[in-house]
Amino acid sequence: MLTRLSFALIWKTALLLAIGAGGGWSALHLGLPLPWMIGGLSVSAALVLMPWRLPVLDGYSFPMGLRTLFVTLIGVMIGTQVTPDLLSLAGKLPLTMGFLFVFVLVAHAGNFAIFQWLGGYDRATAFYAGTPGGLMESIMMGEASGADIRALTTQQFLRIIVVITVLPLGLSLWLGEAVGSASGAVLPGGDVPVSLPSLALIVITGGLGLGLGRLVKLPAAQLTGPLLLAGGATVTGLVDLHLPVWLIAAAQLVIGVSLGLRFKGVTGRMLRNSLGLAVVSVVYMLAVGAAMAWVLTQLTGIAFLHLLISFAPGGVAEMSIVALSLAANPALVSLHHVARILMTVVEMSLLGRWLRP
Template sequence: MPHVLTTVALLAMAGPWGMAARALGLPLPWMLGPLVGAALVATLLPRRLPAGYRFPARLRVGFVAIIGLMIGAQVTPDLLGRAQSWALSLGAVTLFVGLAHGAGYAIYRRLGGYDATTAFYASAPGGLYESIEMGEAAGADVTRLMMQQFLRIIVVVTALPLGLSLWLGGPVGSAAGMTLARGDVPWSELPVIALAGLGGVVLGRVLRLPAGQMTGPMALAAALSLLGWLSVEVPHWLLTLAQMVLGTALGMRFTGLGRGLLLRGAGLAVMAVGAMLAIGGALAAGLHAVTGEAVDVLVISLAPGGVTEMALVALSLQANPAFVTLHHIYRIVLTVLVIGVLARRGPARGDAPRDR
C-alpha cells in the first residue's frame, strides 16, 4: 500500500511540475516538468520513499504504448510512396550511428574514466532500454550506464528544440503548442485505443522488436493505417497524461544518485551529445547540398534521441513527423543490432569506482 500511495502522490505532483515547465516555455513540458520534479525527489529526498520503491513498470509500459500508437498512425501510403527518396538520408543515419557511438565512447572512456564496457553501452546513440539491459548483462556499471543513457535523451529533447527556437526566431515542437494528438476524439474510442495498445505490446514481445513496448504499437498502428482498416487517434488529454507518467517514471530512475555523480554525468552527457549533434549537423549539411531537403528537418532526423519531441518539432517545421520518426526508429534498430554484434566480441572490462 505505501508503494501505491507513493505512486499516486508522485503523479499528483506531476501536474504542477508540468504547468511550471510549460510556463517556462520548455519543450515537451508535460514530460520534462514531471521528470525534473521526480528526479529532485529521487536525489534529494530518497529517504522519504518507501524501502525498495520502484515506479510501476506496467503503468509505464501502458503509456509508452499509447505514444507508439500515436506515432504509428502518422505512417500513411503517401509517406511510403516517397520511400525511394530516403536512401541517402537513411545512409546518413547509418554513418551517424557509427561516428556518434565512437565519439561518445571516446568521451566516456577518456574524459569520464569509465571502464570500457560501461563506456561502450553508455555511448550507444539509441536503444535506451536495450543498452541498459545488455550492458548490465555484460558487467557494466549500471548506475553510470543508466544515468548517461537517460541524460542523453534529456539533453537532446531540451537542447535541440531550444537551439532551433533561437535559430528560427520562434518556439518549435511542443513549446509552440504542437501535438500529434487530437482534441475531438470521443470517449467511445478509448476501448479501441486500449486494445490496439495491448495488441501492439504483445506484437513487440513476440517479434522481439527493439523498444518493443513502443515499436510494437507503432508497427500495429502503422499497419492498420496503411491497410485502411483503422486510424488510431489519441486524444490530447491522454497524450498529456502519458507524458506525465513517463516523465515521472524517468525521474524516479535517479533514486539514490549522489549530486556529485549526477553533475559530473550531466557534464559528460552535454559533451557527448554535443559531439553527436555536431556530427549530425555536418551530415545534414552534406545531405542538404545533395538532396535539397531542409537542413533543420535533416538535423532533427539525425538527432540521437527524443523520438516524440523530434516528431513534434517536425510539425512546427511543417515536415511530416512520420518521416522524422521512421529515421529515428531506423537509428534505434540499427544501434541495437550494432551493439548486439559488437558485444559478442566482448569489449574490455575494467573497474570504475561505483560511488553514488
C-alpha cells in the same frame, strides 16, 4: 482485492504524477517545449536528489506497466500520422539509412574517446556508456564485460534526458520562437472531441499492437507494434483515429516522471561529473547529426528539422514524443530511431568482442 502493497504503489504513483503535473503546468506557462515531459522530469528528479529522504520514495519503483501503457498509446498516435506521403519517401530511405549507419559509428567512436579520455572511465565502461542507443542492451553487455554498471547506467539515462531537454530548447532559441506544442500547435484532429467508443478503440488498437509486436519480437515492440497496426489501419482507411491533446500531455507526463525517478540513488558528485560528460557527448552527437541532416536535406529534399530529430540520439519513445510535439513527421522519425537502435546493437555486439574477459 487490492493488497496493501499494491494500494501503496497506486497512491504513491498518483501522488508523484500529481506533483509532476505541477511541474508540467509551470513549464507550460513558461512556454517551454514538451512542457509536461520536461516539467514532470525536472520535478521528479529534484525529489529524488534532495539531501533528505522522502517517505513516499521508500521502497518505491515506478510501475513499468504504466509506462508501457502510455508508450503503446504513443505508438498509436504515431501510426495515425502515417500517410501516403511517407510511402513516397521510400526511394530516399536507403540513403538516409546509410547515413544513419555512418552516424552510429562516428557517434560511438567520439563518445568512446570522450568517456575514456575526458571522463577517465575504463575501456569497457567508456565503450558501453558511449553507445548512441540500445540502453538495455548496452547495460547487459557492459555488465558481462566488467564495466562499471552504475556509471554506465547513469550516462545512458542522462544521454536520453539531455537530448530531450536540449534539442527542443535549442530549436526554440535557434528559430527565435516557441516550437511545436509550446507554440500552441496540435496534431491534425488533436483538438477534436473524442468519444468513449473512440477512446476504447485507441486502447484496443494499442493492446493488439503490443501483443503482435511481442509475438513477432519487433524491436521496441511496445511502440512499433501499435505504430504498425494503427498505421496500416489508417492508410487503408479502416479506421480514423484522432488522439486528444490531453492524452499526448498525459503520455509526456508519465514518460517524464518515470525518467526523473531514475536518478534515485545517484550522489550529487556523481551526477555533476556524469552530467558534464553527457552534455559534451550529446552536443557532439547533435553536431554530427545536424551535419548529416543538412547534407541529406540537399540530396533528398526532406525537411532539415525532420532529419535532425531522426538523428538525435534519444530513446525511441522519448524522440517520438519530441517529433509529435514539434510537428515533425513522427512516423519517419520513429522509423529512423528503431533502425538506429538495431544498428547500434549489432555494432556493439560485433565490436564489443574485444572487450570481453
